Amino acid sequence: MSFQARTLSMCVEVYVKMLSDSDNPVIFLGFSGAMIPAGMKKVISTIVKERMVDVIVTTGANAYHDFVESLGFYHYKGSPHVDDSELRRLMIDRIYDTFVDEECLQKADSKIVALAEKIRESLSGLPAISSREFLFELGRFIDEEGLEEEKESSFLWNCWKYKVPVFAPALNDSSIGLSLTKHYADFVQRGLTPLIIDPIKDNFEIYKIKRDAKKTGVIYIGGGVPKNYIQQTAYLERSLLGIENSGHDYGFQITTDRPEWGGLSGCTFKESLSWGKIKDDRNFVTCYCDATIAFPLIVKAVLERMGEKLKSRKRLNINL
Amino acid sequence: MSFQARTLSMCVEVYVKMLSDSDNPVIFLGFSGAMIPAGMKKVISTIVKERMVDVIVTTGANAYHDFVESLGFYHYKGSPHVDDSELRRLMIDRIYDTFVDEECLQKADSKIVALAEKIRESLSGLPAISSREFLFELGRFIDEEGLEEEKESSFLWNCWKYKVPVFAPALNDSSIGLSLTKHYADFVQRGLTPLIIDPIKDNFEIYKIKRDAKKTGVIYIGGGVPKNYIQQTAYLERSLLGIENSGHDYGFQITTDRPEWGGLSGCTFKESLSWGKIKDDRNFVTCYCDATIAFPLIVKAVLERMGEKLKSRKRLNINL
Amino acid sequence: MSFQARTLSMCVEVYVKMLSDSDNPVIFLGFSGAMIPAGMKKVISTIVKERMVDVIVTTGANAYHDFVESLGFYHYKGSPHVDDSELRRLMIDRIYDTFVDEECLQKADSKIVALAEKIRESLSGLPAISSREFLFELGRFIDEEGLEEEKESSFLWNCWKYKVPVFAPALNDSSIGLSLTKHYADFVQRGLTPLIIDPIKDNFEIYKIKRDAKKTGVIYIGGGVPKNYIQQTAYLERSLLGIENSGHDYGFQITTDRPEWGGLSGCTFKESLSWGKIKDDRNFVTCYCDATIAFPLIVKAVLERMGEKLKSRKRLNINL
């Protein structure tokens, strides 16, 4: 087939290649958009379990919605063709064709506030942690207080279990960020130093992962911060270590954006080459498709092709 | 005219309305995408000077490129149809059809590292500031060390001069963030506490602006963090203060994204209604167009319609 | 799943519904874009064989490329990232990422010129036929002179065999049209009346199919003339027969266009409701996706769900 059916199959080929490379490339997945509310939780959890990803960068919202579901608060099939004033009255929040009960969100929020306070109390000295550390604690919280039957499908829980670091570089820009703001307001009012999320610490941590990796592969679902953040790890390595040939080795992206508007979200891998963010553009593919269609197909195809070989793939084992 | 020529004219109407409202709504502008490299600097600076915007939320990259130009390092007309390997060899970075000299960027980076160190040294106690505070200092730096002839067009300088707060909620995810990482690595190695960017402090600051505003208007150029961040101020107010009717009052967005993929970047104002992020959807318009075409037309039209009336508009005067 | 994975599954449901309706709706498929060069030939042929479609409306180009392949002239995997001047020199024509040998096309063209002449000679009186009649003859030509091993996958041949009418309302706007122009120029020069393609005869024929159908279902792959042409059959019935409730009963479309530009190609089924082109909008779905990805998935899913039941579906049996 031609056109985007072709690029879809090329994504499978690139993914198989990066998983089969004997240099064991570190694989970064960046995903933005409301992927967890959309039902992509099990797909992400599957690639964590099956050793198909080593590092995740996402939005605070996706981490939040995964957390919410682990408490038994679900997303519901809705419709975009509704009266949103009526939804407001009923306290139903809409994500395109998907509904969520706002009262459940409020219950989840209060647990995050409590968790922030608990983490704060455990810290002596400068109470600043990276978003990765916070999300690791959230994974642990799911293990301790999440519904038993929801754990297996929670990507935060799986990442916690398999020590796959999860970064949310703009954690403040999400409902988790709002709960942290409640915590902040509360502590400031009481004259206390609140828990600080230190995003530059995140930068330093992900830089170390990149620095220690012989090779790297990247997967972008959507654009925004997650894509740019993984892109810039290559640039960061060059600027901190002066390493010239620091670009990523493999990659594919699934996007509905396009290059002509000039933004990073829609940019091609070819453009990244000029910045040295990729090494060359042979092992890079872009598939223009809604990720809810394309990504499960790619993952399933790779699972079928790789089979038992995945078991021998080494997990990233790094102290950050 | 119909279709997007119509929505373009409706944006003008909504903008005039929010500027004319005697309750003096606080106007938030969120812009993402490579708007400064694209040449939008003077348009943004114009609306700052002309009292057409009160708060800006943008990406670290846009702040960075504005800063770079204030030092006399420019963006050049290029082409997307080039050999990017050749650009790499020549150290020219490409942003779709626009080129930038990487050596210039490196000079700019070292100035940011120095600025971070200087700010760090000025702080006693917890060395944590918001991105807004950092960008205010960057504006002051431009005033002190930028090229005289570039100041008038720099939006950071204008925002510093007119005290228009600029937030970059994901400042880490940008070249400014990379320079802060250099500073971080250096200080950590020397056993010192580096400057901390505290993004939850940003949340608290923007929350206070929203809280104290009788009404609010929003302008979104593109999606990503800037759009979501302004959207969530309404949600934040509700969750922190329990204020029910906290949605924005006016708004228009210029986007090339679309709602069907389910992401926040492409979502309609109607969807925001279900979340209570807007009050009702009468005074909200979406124009589907590249912002480099649409936004200058809108600003010019509003300037012509409002004329001298803009002079009487009160600037936001708030201590954060 | 949400978003376009959801609409994809809804297309399957609507397709199953229209195939299962005991009123045996006549199913119209309109497809535009380079679907045959893209490799969609077997999928279209499959739904013809399996009684999943009754009438086809497409572009002259798709009919032409099906014909070309039946002669053993294939489309090749290429790339959009090539030097097109070099391709020109080599007489390779490019369709995005797909190549075709122009010399082969020229051989195919001469066969169409000869067929037109042969049809012309067989006609006495007014030598005007519909595009449907011409394409039926092209199907017969494939049966007689196409490669044996190519027939099974040719949609024109299958449509000829199973008497599924194929309309190309803009047959002139294609390589078939160019060959007919050669025939025209030649005959005019010789003072003879050439074969005439009478597109209003096509209108009358498809109107009769619509008129005699108790119910109708529509499938649109892409927009352009094929979509509009099937849409307007409902309008045609109203204007010729004064039948008020003449809209289609079921439908789904796969498109990458969008409504906001105002064109018919991207219009929603809801808009069609205002024109009376559909009866109501309950059994209508739009999936935003490249058809090379979405349509094979839909067809496979419907085949699995319907199984043997398809065999009992009655074929359209109409004298035009």
Add this chain to the structure above:
Amino acid sequence: MSFQARTLSMCVEVYVKMLSDSDNPVIFLGFSGAMIPAGMKKVISTIVKERMVDVIVTTGANAYHDFVESLGFYHYKGSPHVDDSELRRLMIDRIYDTFVDEECLQKADSKIVALAEKIRESLSGLPAISSREFLFELGRFIDEEGLEEEKESSFLWNCWKYKVPVFAPALNDSSIGLSLTKHYADFVQRGLTPLIIDPIKDNFEIYKIKRDAKKTGVIYIGGGVPKNYIQQTAYLERSLLGIENSGHDYGFQITTDRPEWGGLSGCTFKESLSWGKIKDDRNFVTCYCDATIAFPLIVKAVLERMGEKLKSRKRLNINL
């Protein structure tokens, strides 16, 4: 400016170039989509009057809506956010955000039926005319029976007046086609030969224009048949005359489609190069924007730049 503001300005440059070329290139304009209902009538009429276009290819629908307005039946500002069932009940047809009164359309339809009959009666011998001839008669009809105050803005009337040929290669696929079908059904029932629209005659006519032109320039608003039809004139010349270097010399397109779906509507000029449809790709530009925004800006800018020079441009003077 960068991105699409840049390509917009490049369209102006290419347009000025083709108008200034001393070889007086024949300029073909193809436009699809509901441009006339959208309010683009005066812009098209302006370029006809100002000698900025020599040949027009469009959809039957655009010709139809121009005709309808010349009778005093207008398009109205509506909204896409309406109850379309209610519109149906009120016999209001919706074109995205624009409304039209269906009863007015019916009055217009009956005039087309009468015109077809009148033309039919005037013909002896084979009653087959090209769509161009039919639309020329429609222009004359507007001159004779249209509202005096509407003529100046009617593009069909201006094309009739200034002898700018208008082709609608898929005239059958429009409300004009529906009226011609009424005429056809009526005549067939009465045992008479109806008026025949001969689309291959159109091909032959436009081929003669291309053949006699020293150079050619092309403007595409949208895709579909109009774009492909003008593209293929270059191919037609090669296949009929064996002329190798038959591609167009200048061109720009305004589109919201994109190349990655593989269709002709979204294809780049670079792809056209492989087919020999353009000579080289230096003087060709694509602007990604809604044409209701971009085209009026381009026309106004060209008018300002060219000024009085346009008056000396020779009109196409050809007997078809």
